[in-house]
Amino acid sequence: xxGVTQTPRYLIKTRGQQVTLSCSPISGHRxxxxxxxxxGQGLQFLFEYFSETQRNKGNFPGRFSxxxxxxxxxxxxxxxxxxxxxxxxxxxxSWGLEKDEQFFGPGTRLxxx
Amino acid sequence: GEDVEQSLFLSVREGDSSVINCTYTDSSSTxxxxxxxxxxxxxxxxxxxxxxxxxxxxxxLTVLLNKKDKHLSLRIADTQTGDSAIYYCAVPLSGxxxxxxxxxxxxxxxxx
Numbered sequence: 500x501x502g503v504t505q506t507p508r509y510l511i512k513t514r515g516q517q518v519t520l521s522c523s524p525i526s527g528h529r530x531x532x533x534x535x536x537x538x539g540q541g542l543q544f545l546f547e548y549f550s551e552t553q554r555n556k557g558n559f560p561g562r563f564s565x566x567x568x569x570x571x572x573x574x575x576x577x578x579x580x581x582x583x584x585x586x587x588x589x590x591x592x593s594w595g596l597e598k599d600e601q602f603f604g605p606g607t608r609l610x611x612x
Numbered sequence: 613g614e615d616v617e618q619s620l621f622l623s624v625r626e627g628d629s630s631v632i633n634c635t636y637t638d639s640s641s642t643x644x645x646x647x648x649x650x651x652x653x654x655x656x657x658x659x660x661x662x663x664x665x666x667x668x669x670x671x672x673l674t675v676l677l678n679k680k681d682k683h684l685s686l687r688i689a690d691t692q693t694g695d696s697a698i699y700y701c702a703v704p705l706s707g708x709x710x711x712x713x714x715x716x717x718x719x720x721x722x723x724x
Binding site: 544557600601602603605 | 645653654657
């Protein structure tokens, strides 16, 4: 069974640009969560989507947004990039039940210059 | 809000046991997780424990939970160099479905 896949794996952007990251969950999983990992702040929850609806949201500015498609694939978008957005963005998938196991993808490393 | 704390660094000799500790604040969590992250990689779910359990053993891994003290530990028996990684304790936020709160991570260094 294929794991969680994320594309692209690496991305370099400049300040002010926008970026879209993609996540394909494990087949059958309906929940996709996104996390940002930085050396300073560690792992922080961005948002969670279940059945195409945002079910939970972390404390990030509105420049961070996401969506989920009917096949459960998810995208997250960051507009007007800032240097501080440089991070590893991790996607996790699960069945969507409360507090069930989450399986993480390898992440997308975003560098903002 | 929810807070999860871990010590940042642990160094052990190959073959010894490693014990990584974690404390959390939300006593209503029903599951508690341990993840492993190797350099340049994503997070790998190692094991988890239900909050109604005191202990769970899974091959070389033993998880101990003290609900009264809100303390979780991960013991790795016969630690190998391949166990060198960062280990994260994670707790789901109450009512937060799949919103996990992570500790800062414990870097485990295994030396010969």
